[in-house]
Amino acid sequence: MKTFDHSKLDRIVADARRNADTRSDGYRERALKIYPWICGRCAREFTLANLRELTVHHRDHNHDNNPPDGSNWELLCIYCHDNEHQRQLEAQAGSSIQTDNGAVATYNPFADLKAKLAKGK
Numbered sequence: 001m002k003t004f005d006h007s008k009l010d011r012i013v014a015d016a017r018r019n020a021d022t023r024s025d026g027y028r029e030r031a032l033k034i035y036p037w038i039c040g041r042c043a044r045e046f047t048l049a050n051l052r053e054l055t056v057h058h059r060d061h062n063h064d065n066n067p068p069d070g071s072n073w074e075l076l077c078i079y080c081h082d083n084e085h086q087r088q089l090e091a092q093a094g095s096s097i098q099t100d101n102g103a104v105a106t107y108n109p110f111a112d113l114k115a116k117l118a119k120g121k
Contacts, residue, residue: 027056038075055081
């Protein structure tokens with residue numbers, strides 16, 4: 001029977017995790033320098049106190065595609081990031097996201113903005 005070298009496997013796993021963390025830290029730091037600290041979906045703003053809740057989302061879902069210009073990244077809060085990945089899983093499964101009653105909002109908050117601005121002058 002062949003003996004298995006567990007220490008070698010442990011080293012390989014540890015190296016893989018360290019490399020993934022290094023790669024992640026690299027593009028995260030670059031993304032935080034390129035983009036404002038605002039969620040690209042819900043527009044929540046972040047400071048140093050809560051920056052850990054802002055994640056880097058890969059638009060093409062390929063974590064190895066990290067162009068230096070950041071064109072494959074967007075900053076999303078952890079909630080929007082989870083929602084984005086859930087939507088992708090549902091799309092891959094063939095289901096669609098629908099509202100309960102199919103109604104669409106028709107209110108336009110900026111409909112008479114020009115008139116309101118003109119009144120203020």
